Amino acid sequence: MGTWDTGPFDNDTAADFAGDLDDAKPEEREALIRGVLVRTVDATGWLSEGEEAVAAAALIAAQCPGGEPIDTPYGPEEPMPAFPDDLRTLADKALARVIGDEAGPTSSWVDPEDGKQWRANLHRLRTVLAPQPPSIPLFDVER
Numbered sequence: 001m002g003t004w005d006t007g008p009f010d011n012d013t014a015a016d017f018a019g020d021l022d023d024a025k026p027e028e029r030e031a032l033i034r035g036v037l038v039r040t041v042d043a044t045g046w047l048s049e050g051e052e053a054v055a056a057a058a059l060i061a062a063q064c065p066g067g068e069p070i071d072t073p074y075g076p077e078e079p080m081p082a083f084p085d086d087l088r089t090l091a092d093k094a095l096a097r098v099i100g101d102e103a104g105p106t107s108s109w110v111d112p113e114d115g116k117q118w119r120a121n122l123h124r125l126r127t128v129l130a131p132q133p134p135s136i137p138l139f140d141v142e143r
Helices: 012-023 026-042 050-061 086-100 112-129
Strands: none
Touching: 012 026, 012 050, 026 050, 026 086, 050 086, 050 112, 086 112
16 A cells, blocks of 8 residues: 555554564564664665654654654554653654655655645654754843
């Protein structure tokens, strides 16, 4: 079937990844997620795991302030562990790599509007994963 919608688990590859996470022992799930993110960040050329990286990033973002829960029948059914903070940065880098891959998942949409929505979803995930630091005034000016 391939890709049927713009959510992080709305394609065959990501749904299969969710199944792999469900099949893994609870203590192995973080390593599976970290592995797909590292391979995506380090990949040269074509991204073979871009869809899985998006799904992994969505799982991490779901645990962040402002993140949305994974509410789809195609996502993992088993609970995820509490992810360490360093995975937020890694997930953000992986999403940047997916967005920047002109020959990868970003370019495969038949309907351009779906492609725009999918990219907007990735940017929203990045906003949750790498929030802007609070602004701190450089000078305290009294009047």
